Amino acid sequence: MNEPVLPLDRGGGLATAVLFGFTAGVFGLxxxxxxxxxxxxxxxxxxxxxxxxxxxxxxYRTVALAPAILAxxxxxxxxxxxxxxxxxxxxxxxxxxxxxxxxxxxxSGGGRRAVPTIALASLxxxxxxxxxxxxxxxxxxxxxxxxxxxxxxxxxxxxxxxLPRLTLGSxxxx
Amino acid sequence: MIEEEPRPHQPVRWTSRAYLLVIAxxxxxxxxxxxxxxxxxFAGLPLLLAPxxxxxxxxxxxxxxxxxxxxxxxxxxxxxxGELRAKFGRHAGDVSLALPIPLGTTEVGPAEIQRGxxxxxxxxxxxxxxxxxxxxxxxxxFWRDPLGLTERTLEGARPSLPLERYPPGxxxxxxxRLERTVMLPGEIRTRVAGASGDFYGLREAAPDExxxxxxxxxxxxxxxxxxxxxxxxxTGDLIVLLDTRPSALGPEVDERLLGxxxxxxxxxxxxxxxxxxxxxxxxxxxxxxxxxxxxGRIHRVRxxxxxxxxxxxxxxxxxxxxxxxxxxxxxxxxxxxxxxAWAGDPSFDLLPYVRRQGFPVILLSPSPLPMFVGTGxxxxxxxxxxxxxxRLERRTRLSDLxxxxxxxxxxxxxxxxxxVRVLRQPAHRRVS
Numbered sequence: 145m146n147e148p149v150l151p152l153d154r155g156g157g158l159a160t161a162v163l164f165g166f167t168a169g170v171f172g173l174x175x176x177x178x179x180x181x182x183x184x185x186x187x188x189x190x191x192x193x194x195x196x197x198x199x200x201x202x203x204y205r206t207v208a209l210a211p212a213i214l215a216x217x218x219x220x221x222x223x224x225x226x227x228x229x230x231x232x233x234x235x236x237x238x239x240x241x242x243x244x245x246x247x248x249x250x251x252s253g254g255g256r257r258a259v260p261t262i263a264l265a266s267l268x269x270x271x272x273x274x275x276x277x278x279x280x281x282x283x284x285x286x287x288x289x290x291x292x293x294x295x296x297x298x299x300x301x302x303x304x305x306x307l308p309r310l311t312l313g314s315x316x317x318x
Numbered sequence: 319m320i321e322e323e324p325r326p327h328q329p330v331r332w333t334s335r336a337y338l339l340v341i342a343x344x345x346x347x348x349x350x351x352x353x354x355x356x357x358x359x360f361a362g363l364p365l366l367l368a369p370x371x372x373x374x375x376x377x378x379x380x381x382x383x384x385x386x387x388x389x390x391x392x393x394x395x396x397x398x399x400g401e402l403r404a405k406f407g408r409h410a411g412d413v414s415l416a417l418p419i420p421l422g423t424t425e426v427g428p429a430e431i432q433r434g435x436x437x438x439x440x441x442x443x444x445x446x447x448x449x450x451x452x453x454x455x456x457x458x459x460f461w462r463d464p465l466g467l468t469e470r471t472l473e474g475a476r477p478s479l480p481l482e483r484y485p486p487g488x489x490x491x492x493x494x495r496l497e498r499t500v501m502l503p504g505e506i507r508t509r510v511a512g513a514s515g516d517f518y519g520l521r522e523a524a525p526d527e528x529x530x531x532x533x534x535x536x537x538x539x540x541x542x543x544x545x546x547x548x549x550x551x552x553t554g555d556l557i558v559l560l561d562t563r564p565s566a567l568g569p570e571v572d573e574r575l576l577g578x579x580x581x582x583x584x585x586x587x588x589x590x591x592x593x594x595x596x597x598x599x600x601x602x603x604x605x606x607x608x609x610x611x612x613x614g615r616i617h618r619v620r621x622x623x624x625x626x627x628x629x630x631x632x633x634x635x636x637x638x639x640x641x642x643x644x645x646x647x648x649x650x651x652x653x654x655x656x657x658x659a660w661a662g663d664p665s666f667d668l669l670p671y672v673r674r675q676g677f678p679v680i681l682l683s684p685s686p687l688p689m690f691v692g693t694g695x696x697x698x699x700x701x702x703x704x705x706x707x708x709r710l711e712r713r714t715r716l717s718d719l720x721x722x723x724x725x726x727x728x729x730x731x732x733x734x735x736x737x738v739r740v741l742r743q744p745a746h747r748r749v750s
Contacts, residue, residue, distance in 0.1 A: 206333075206334045209335065209338060209339075213338070213365075216346075217342070217358070219361075220357050220358035220360075220361040220362070221349050221353065223357040224357075225355050225356055230356055230360045231360070233357045233360035233361035237361045240365070241365075244335070244465060244466065245464045245466070247466060250466060251411055251412070251414055253411055254411075257411050257412065258465050260375070261371045261463070261464065264367070265363075265364045265367040265368055268364075268367050272359070272360065295366065297344060299340055299369070299370070
């Protein structure tokens with residue numbers, strides 16, 4: 145009786161995988177790797193991750209994200225600091241979120257429902273990109289990165305301290 | 319008046335995905351600082367923002383969902399339809415229901431689901447591989463944000479769902495007149511045919527019931543044909559003995575066979591009790607557990623609960639213990655249906671011992687062979703030949719038991735016509 149646990153209706157995720165693959169491919173093309181390797185790593189990472197979560201959606205729900213994140217990290221670490229690479233780095237991150245929302249183990253239409261959240265995230269990315277364009281030099285970028293790193297560490301500390309739960313709002317019935 | 323303390327509802331939890339995104343985003347920001355390169359920062363920024371935005375989008379009013387569900391369908395097919403009621407609003411698409419699928423059951427096509435702001439309707443179709451009696455526990459219903467970073471288990475009224483699937487032919491077993499093998503106290507059998515004796519009760523009329531037997535007042539009251547039942551005309555009693563001992567087939571096959579046997583016993587008991595036939599039940603593992611002969615609504619609940627609760631025993635008790643235990647709970651002479659897979663060891667066999675204690679026996683033996691079909695990795699023609707040889711071997715072994723009573727080799731799980739035929743023909747049951 146305790147074998148597979150299935151959600152009611154499952155999503156597809158193909159369209160968002162194609163979008164994410166395209167964005168990661170372009171990001172790879174603009175990056176510091178060769179014209180062949182860059183897009184191959186981007187598209188390959190997305191393809192492996194999509195195949196993994198399509199094969200066993202329930203079991204590899206979280207693990208399947210790892211190849212895509214790894215590909216994104218390799219491309220980002222090797223990319224030259226030019227505005228186009230910065231823009232496509234941000235777009236790849238946003239496409240990753242859209243792809244992650246369109247999970248086959250979840251009710252279908254996750255990508256569509258995640259649009260308001262992703263729109264706010266894209267606002268943040270757009271703002272950061274506008275700052276780097278407006279303020280010349282790399283000091284602003286590094287300052288922003290340092291602030292975000294500190295914020296990430298604080299957030300991680302909060303998450304780990306309150307493991308395994310985070311209660312939001314009232315804990316009593318209205 | 320004491321005011322009840324409001325119960326705190328389930329908290330919102332971070333999923334493992336949220337931790338992964340924060341670690342990845344933080345790592346990319348660290349790389350940006352280390353390499354003095356803003357590109358990793360831009361790639362990691364959405365990953366860092368997403369958990370915060372997900373936490374901000376938690377619907378505060380959605381913490382309780384009531385489930386109302388029912389099952390329908392015939393034979394192997396089960397259709398589960400249900401409704402989830404709550405104020406979902408725009409979050410209906412983020413509500414999931416985790417439903418465990420019983421062992422040996424397959425999903426037939428994807429689930430159908432309609433989502434509305436206050437109601438979610440769903441239809442799930444399953445197919446049972448073999449007869450079974452299971453209770454589907456209340457499913458876990460949860461909300462998870464579209465990115466899958468935060469989740470909350472939703473509370474609410476959730477009944478469990480009993481599913482009963484047994485061979486459809488058993489529904490009519492109750493209409494059959496079982497041979498009376500035990501005389502009532504003070505009863506003297508007469509050779510004169512016809513109705514006699516004290517009034518016992520009402521029963522469903524058989525299709526060929528003579529008009530004189532119909533109780534027309536009761537029929538008018540209930541709107542369906544009811545016939546009088548007299549003490550001396552009553553059908554015979556039946557004891558069902560379920561063998562729950564472990565066999566040489568292994569725990570997994572034993573469990574499946576016991577599930578099939580339980581379903582058959584359940585169907586037989588329910589059908590006979592509907593016709594007010596007295597029925598007793600005993601399960602023998604290491605020791606005998608019995609529900610004495612009786613009929614009526616309370617007995618129905620008691621006996622069906624005992625059947626559903628029968629589990630495979632870890633230790634096999636000796637057959638003599640079972641037979642002696644039966645004498646303690648039941649009067650000798652009552653027809654006894656022994657349901658046992660009987661794996662081949664003669665000392666394992668209950669029939670001679672039970673019969674020696676004065677109980678006329680019928681053996682219903684669920685065959686394990688259908689469960690092994692296609693597991694040997696043979697070519698189709700070899701598979702057919704192997705099946706045929708195995709069936710012949712089993713028939714040969716079972717034929718030794720015919721000296722004790724009729725034996726029904728049950729290899730087609732969705733029909734029990736052979737057992738019905740044996741029960742219908744009293745001559746077959748008399749073994750000298």
